Amino acid sequence: MSEGNPVVLVVDDEVQIRRFLRAGLELDGFSVQDAETGADALRWATMRPPDLVILDLGLPDMDGSEVLERLRAWSSVPLIVLSVRSNEAEKVRLLESGADDYVVKPFGMAELLARAHAAMRRHVRVSSGEPVVKVGPLAIDLAARIVTINGARVMLTPKEYRLLQLLAQHAGNVVTHQFLLKEVWGSPHLHDTHYLRIFVRKLRQKIETDPTQPRILLTELGVGYRLVAPEATVAATS
Amino acid sequence: MVGMERVRRELRGSVIALAMVAVTTVVVYGLTQSLEVRRGSVIYLLPVLLAGWHLGLIPALVAAVAGVLWSGYFFFSPYYSFYLSRPNEILNLLLFMVVAGVTSHLANSMKQQTELAKKREKEMGNLYAFSRRLAAASSAADIYRAIEEHLASLVQRKVVLFGAAADGEAKPEQAALSQRLHGAIADVQAGRTLATTVDDGAGDIWLVRRVSQKNADFGVIAIDLGSVPPDAIEEVRKRVDDVLSDAAATLERLDVARALNDAKMRSETELLREALIGSVSHELRTPLASILGAATVLSKSAVIAKDERLTSLAGVVRDEAERLNNDIQNLLDATRISREQVRPRQEWIEPQDIVNAALERRRRRLSAHHVSLDVDSNLPFIYVDPVLVEQAFGQIVDNAAKYSPPGSPITVAAKRNGRDIVLSVRDRGVGLTAQENAQIGERFFRGARHAAATSGSGLGLWIAKAFVSANGGKLEAASAGAGQGTTVSIHLPFATPANEPEVGPDE
Numbered sequence: 001m002s003e004g005n006p007v008v009l010v011v012d013d014e015v016q017i018r019r020f021l022r023a024g025l026e027l028d029g030f031s032v033q034d035a036e037t038g039a040d041a042l043r044w045a046t047m048r049p050p051d052l053v054i055l056d057l058g059l060p061d062m063d064g065s066e067v068l069e070r071l072r073a074w075s076s077v078p079l080i081v082l083s084v085r086s087n088e089a090e091k092v093r094l095l096e097s098g099a100d101d102y103v104v105k106p107f108g109m110a111e112l113l114a115r116a117h118a119a120m121r122r123h124v125r126v127s128s129g130e131p132v133v134k135v136g137p138l139a140i141d142l143a144a145r146i147v148t149i150n151g152a153r154v155m156l157t158p159k160e161y162r163l164l165q166l167l168a169q170h171a172g173n174v175v176t177h178q179f180l181l182k183e184v185w186g187s188p189h190l191h192d193t194h195y196l197r198i199f200v201r202k203l204r205q206k207i208e209t210d211p212t213q214p215r216i217l218l219t220e221l222g223v224g225y226r227l228v229a230p231e232a233t234v235a236a237t238s
Numbered sequence: 239m240v241g242m243e244r245v246r247r248e249l250r251g252s253v254i255a256l257a258m259v260a261v262t263t264v265v266v267y268g269l270t271q272s273l274e275v276r277r278g279s280v281i282y283l284l285p286v287l288l289a290g291w292h293l294g295l296i297p298a299l300v301a302a303v304a305g306v307l308w309s310g311y312f313f314f315s316p317y318y319s320f321y322l323s324r325p326n327e328i329l330n331l332l333l334f335m336v337v338a339g340v341t342s343h344l345a346n347s348m349k350q351q352t353e354l355a356k357k358r359e360k361e362m363g364n365l366y367a368f369s370r371r372l373a374a375a376s377s378a379a380d381i382y383r384a385i386e387e388h389l390a391s392l393v394q395r396k397v398v399l400f401g402a403a404a405d406g407e408a409k410p411e412q413a414a415l416s417q418r419l420h421g422a423i424a425d426v427q428a429g430r431t432l433a434t435t436v437d438d439g440a441g442d443i444w445l446v447r448r449v450s451q452k453n454a455d456f457g458v459i460a461i462d463l464g465s466v467p468p469d470a471i472e473e474v475r476k477r478v479d480d481v482l483s484d485a486a487a488t489l490e491r492l493d494v495a496r497a498l499n500d501a502k503m504r505s506e507t508e509l510l511r512e513a514l515i516g517s518v519s520h521e522l523r524t525p526l527a528s529i530l531g532a533a534t535v536l537s538k539s540a541v542i543a544k545d546e547r548l549t550s551l552a553g554v555v556r557d558e559a560e561r562l563n564n565d566i567q568n569l570l571d572a573t574r575i576s577r578e579q580v581r582p583r584q585e586w587i588e589p590q591d592i593v594n595a596a597l598e599r600r601r602r603r604l605s606a607h608h609v610s611l612d613v614d615s616n617l618p619f620i621y622v623d624p625v626l627v628e629q630a631f632g633q634i635v636d637n638a639a640k641y642s643p644p645g646s647p648i649t650v651a652a653k654r655n656g657r658d659i660v661l662s663v664r665d666r667g668v669g670l671t672a673q674e675n676a677q678i679g680e681r682f683f684r685g686a687r688h689a690a691a692t693s694g695s696g697l698g699l700w701i702a703k704a705f706v707s708a709n710g711g712k713l714e715a716a717s718a719g720a721g722q723g724t725t726v727s728i729h730l731p732f733a734t735p736a737n738e739p740e741v742g743p744d745e
Binding site: 014016017019020021023024027084088089105106107108109110193194197200201211212213214218219220221222 | 523524525526527528529530531532534535538539556559560563583585586587588590591592594595598611613614615616619623624625628
């Protein structure tokens with residue numbers, strides 16, 4: 001483990017889960033720091049500021065969401081939540097309180113790494129000001145506000161562009177309905193998910209090869225939308 | 239105390255009876271003066287009859303004696319004197335006396351019987367309503383509630399019943415009782431005293447006692463006796479006690495104790511089962527997450543990745559872990575359904591999003607089949623819980639893959655049909671016999687043909703059906719017969735023009 005490796009803080013009370021996460025993350029080039037409890041996690045987060053946090057919600061000493069909130073009070077570190085299935089409301093709540101993404105247990109390593117890298121890339125993009133997000137044939141130039149497919153300009157309405165821009169800024173990670181509605185239509189429309197459905201349909205008709213089988217703008221049922229991870233991420237995880 | 243009360247009542251009745259006799263006398267005097275009536279002692283039977291009906295036996299007898307005296311005064315010579323001269327007149331008066339006595343007795347007992355019959359009828363009505371409620375009660379709490387209301391209607395007072403066992407949290411009316419009352423209730427519950435009366439601090443006296451009969455115990459009851467003067471408490475308490483011991487006997491006769499026990503057993507079994515499934519699913523899922531995760535890490539390691547056999551083994555571990563996870567999810571879903579805890583979170587959604595999500599999640603499991611998609615573009619939105627419908631649809635896709643040979647085609651379609659959106663999965667697999675089609679979707683039903691060859695719990699389609707109907711849709715299966723393939727479809731109503739979502743403003 002050289003000093004240059006990104007540090008990941010794995011917060012989980014199950015030893016076997018920590019073991020495979022450690023193996024998978026180290027194989028991927030991370031330096032792994034374990035924490036069994038929420039208190040441990042918060043201590044490590046200050047002692048050895050991580051580049052990524054993987055947080056299980058079921059902890060013995062405090063609720064995972066509490067760890068998330070306390071961490072978010074002072075840190076914007078990329079954070080992926082390990083969640084259980086069939087609780088979309090909880091996923092949304094965690095995303096709203098600052099988690100970058102989630103994976104549902106049981107999950108494969110590739111899935112977790114894809115989410116993690118997407119979240120880390122976003123932080124890099126935000127700090128470095130890298131303007132272009134490329135997803136397959138689609139390129140979104142956030143600085144010039146230009147969207148192209150295979151180099152050809154795509155004309156979008158202001159709201160369509162705003163929607164795509166928000167998804168591109170979080171490329172690879174899920175973005176909740178509520179966040180998109182608030183950012184595009186404003187707070188009074190927080191529950192008008194059908195606005196979103198209609199605009200996503202229009203957007204898909206402009207950017208997808210087959211709008212009935214989207215490959216770029218994916219639906220996360222009950223949670224939100226996800227623009228698939230940019231190619232750079234795919235290369236990094238191979 | 240009771241004696242005093244009785245004497246007071248009889249005295250009051252007698253005074254009223256005498257008053258009635260006095261009124262009669264005034265009338266009789268008028269009659270004798272104006273019409274020269276000389277026969278009519280029978281008119282004095284009227285106050286006797288009235289007193290016997292309304293006031294009881296003693297006032298009636300008082301009225302009879304008074305009537306005899308006034309009859310002698312008015313109708314027997316010498317007139318207008320209480321003195322009787324002829325023996326046959328004395329006999330007449332004695333006869334009147336006997337008739338009055340018998341009449342008053344008859345009137346009185348008839349009155350009592352009428353009242354008794356009315357009371358019986360009311361009690362029977364109450365009892366019938368009560369036993370109907372008992373039969374419909376599904377939990378111990380329901381039964382206690384029924385008992386509480388039954389007792390309240392019997393004693394005609396506010397009552398609060400504390401079940402024999404701690405049945406859940408305190409009800410609001412239990413919590414609202416004063417501190418002193420709670421102390422008394424705790425004393426009776428603990429058996430430190432059998433019954434007690436206590437002032438609730440707000441001026442009402444409460445009787446707190448156990449409702450029990452031989453070996454059946456129905457808990458502790460607190461009865462609001464109202465603002466009773468201290469010297470009357472004993473008497474009121476005795477009346478209530480009588481009613482309650484009758485009621486306890488009735489409860490025992492209706493076998494309420496057993497109904498209560500059964501209800502408690504049921505809810506305990508339910509709790510146990512739920513706890514078991516909850517803990518089993520957690521206990522199994524955590525290691526499953528490790529197994530599946532570890533398998534995916536292994537398949538990525540250089541050593542295994544370059545050996546195809548090892549890679550496929552790692553794949554087997556992953557697939558089987560996923561299958562187990564599915565089974566556990568089915569168990570949990572089945573519990574949710576039977577506990578009626580399925581609450582759809584409906585939102586507007588594109589039908590194709592549901593289809594795509596279901597297929598994406600099963601990409602590995604479907605890799606051996608040729609899946610083709612037939613989705614209409616611009617399908618109307620539907621208003622459903624997308625997660626539940628996706629689970630239901632995924633179940634159908636799983637079944638198609640499971641009951642059709644590898645390499646065979648599976649056609650997944652999303653179409654508009656009249657007022658419905660139809661999501662369907664067609665396979666070229668084992669098909670359904672008419673008999674199987676009739677039973678498909680029943681809980682735990684598995685076709686006898688596949689019981690040995692293909693594993694399964696018989697829960698999948700049942701769950702799918704429940705999730706679809708929770709969203710206002712229906713699930714149908716069609717097959718030309720065994721070996722002819724199967725088409726299973728989910729029909730969901732879509733928005734009519736009236737409630738179709740409006741388009742949000744652009745620009």
